[in-house]
Amino acid sequence: MIKITKHLEGKDWQRMFIKAILIVIIAWFELEIPKYMSEITRVINTPDSTINEIWRAGISMLICAFASMLFTIAMSYFTARISTSISSRLRALLYGKVESFSMSEINKFSIPSLITRTTNDVQQVTGVYNQALQMLVRSPITFAIALSRIIGYDARWTNSTIIAATIMTVSMICMMRFVLPRFRLMQTYTDNLNRVTRENLNGIRVVRAYNAETYEEAKFEKANHELTSTNLFTTRMMGLMMPVNSLVSSGLNLAIYWIGAFLISAAVGVEKVAIFSTLVVFTNYAMQVISSFTSIINIFNMIPRAQISANRINEVLDTEATIIDGDVMEGLPGLFGEIEFRNVSFKYHDSADYVLKDISFTAKKGETVAFIGSTGSGKSSLIYLIPRFYDVTEGEVLVDGVNVKDYNQEALLNKIGYVSQTAVIFNGTVASNVAFGSNGKGDYTYADVMEAVRVAQGQEFVENMHGQYDGMTSQGGTNLSGGQKQRVSIARAVCRDPEIFIFDDSFSALDYRTDRQLRSELKKQTSGATSLIVAQRIGTIMDADKIVVLDEGMVMGIGTHKELLQTCAVYREIAGSQLSEEELAS
DSSP, X not given: OTGGGGGOOHHHHHHHHHHXXXXXXXHHHHHHHHHHHHHHHHHHTSTTOOHHHHHHHHHHHHXXXXXXXXXXXXXXXXXXXXXXXXXXXXXXXXXXXXXXXXXXXXXXXXXXXHHHIIIIIHHHHHHHHHHHHHHHHHHHHHHHHHHHHHTTSOHHHHHHHHHHHHHHHHHHHXXXXXXXXXXXXXXXXXXXXXXXXXXXXXXXXXXXHTTOHHHHHHHXXXXXXXXXXXXXXXXXXXXXXXXXHHHHHHHHHHHHHHHHHHHHHHOOTHHHHHHHHHHHHHHHHHHHHHHHHHHHHHHHHHHHHHHHHHHHHHHHHTOOOSSOOOOBOSOOTTOOXXXXXXXXXXXXXXXXXXXXXXXXXXXXXXXXXXXXXXTTXXXXXXXXXXXXXXXXXXXXXXXXXXXXXXXXXXXXXXXXXXEOSSOOOOSEEHHHHHTOSOOSSOOOOHHHHHHHHHHTTOHHHHHTSTTGGGOEEOGGGTTSOHHHHHHHHHHHHHHHOOSEEEXXXXXXXXXXXXXXXXXXXXXXXXXXXXXXXXXXXXXXHTTOSEEEEEETTEEEEEEOHHHHHHHOHHHHHHHHHHSOHHHHHO
């Protein structure tokens, strides 16, 4: 929790200081009220007292109560400002940190866990800052002042109050020994519930197609039961504190009045009035002591859970990104869109085996270089190294003669138009999806968007949509077909007009006719750019200037389609499984 405070700004500390002062003032006014209650009691039971004396004491008490109310309203305002400011800043810090992560860090935490940390955990921490300051300032002050005012009264009353506070302390300590470990489990179970829910909703079509609703419901019920049972246990255990506190408070009241009854019965004359007046004051102050003590105990109830959330937030904020930004803004003079792999080997951070082994090749300006191989051969992993989704384990990847690790990431990514294996469509319009992002050339015009869609062979379906280029696309593109989503994704890359195009199996959902037309149009539009294509279909890459054949992370052959049919057995096997004998012969 203490580490979180380093993210507070000066205005937050100022508001917290003002709030602390307001809390002290409120506590002082509230502790003055019992004095006037005692005065009214004394005046009522004193012979020859006047109504003016009662009015004076009553008005003073009302002034204290009204002032306490006004300062409480002001304190609530500052509480709201502090709470919203801290939660907003923590969410922004977490989001910005996650944006800087490579895929390695994201995979380490998992997406559901990162979402939980940005929402639920921030809420837990904010709740403590929202309430703990008030309790930490007000409760000790109220406790100390109230205790100091009752300490001089009858020892039996004072001892009763101390015994009540001790019982509450012991019960809370025992309770927390059982509850604290469950608080940690609750956050883990919340992550798991988010994961199961997200997985089910993302795959809802497959779930329904395979009649797997019962299976998915069982998974959800298991995750939900784990979280619910843990939450119920902690809630029930903490719920026991309410009746315990109520029992102790009622017992203390009973003890005070029992002792007071004996004192009053033993007193004579005016002493009875004085003892009764003292009884009223002592009861109020004793309840203030117990109330303050209950608030202090509640802090120790809130802090452990919030501390777990704070640790989870700090874990994200303290994680150093493995992708370190360089400072090079441009490649070497005379080079444009050139990519070179020099003895590149790569393995994922949690894996002992290499995914890529000693990869070397060069793609020059204007060339189309394709990658083909069996599933798991490392094709996608290879192209992930160019935009630095991951960094190489060994060797170098150079773009325009400069190691990608030396580039400023924004400058490097401005050179690249990337189309992912799974088409990513954002909630918005067709135009906003195509014009997504900037590569440093300024905003895209409507004409740029239309031309990119035409090149991607999406003009027909887009212009048939309601709203055409301003037609709405849902999150994930659920209102588009697979081929339509791929064409919108390709148009997004075309609109950037980059030096380098990366197509990660981006034509798989297209029919052969559309595929052929699209590649023909792309060849015209991207003649000056370098294109890297990951594909499964031979027909998509037959015309490539260079084809790199991968198998188990190693290069098995590099050449044109005709050359590889003659020299590479792996390529011949892939071609033989997809092409007829006539096509192979031709």
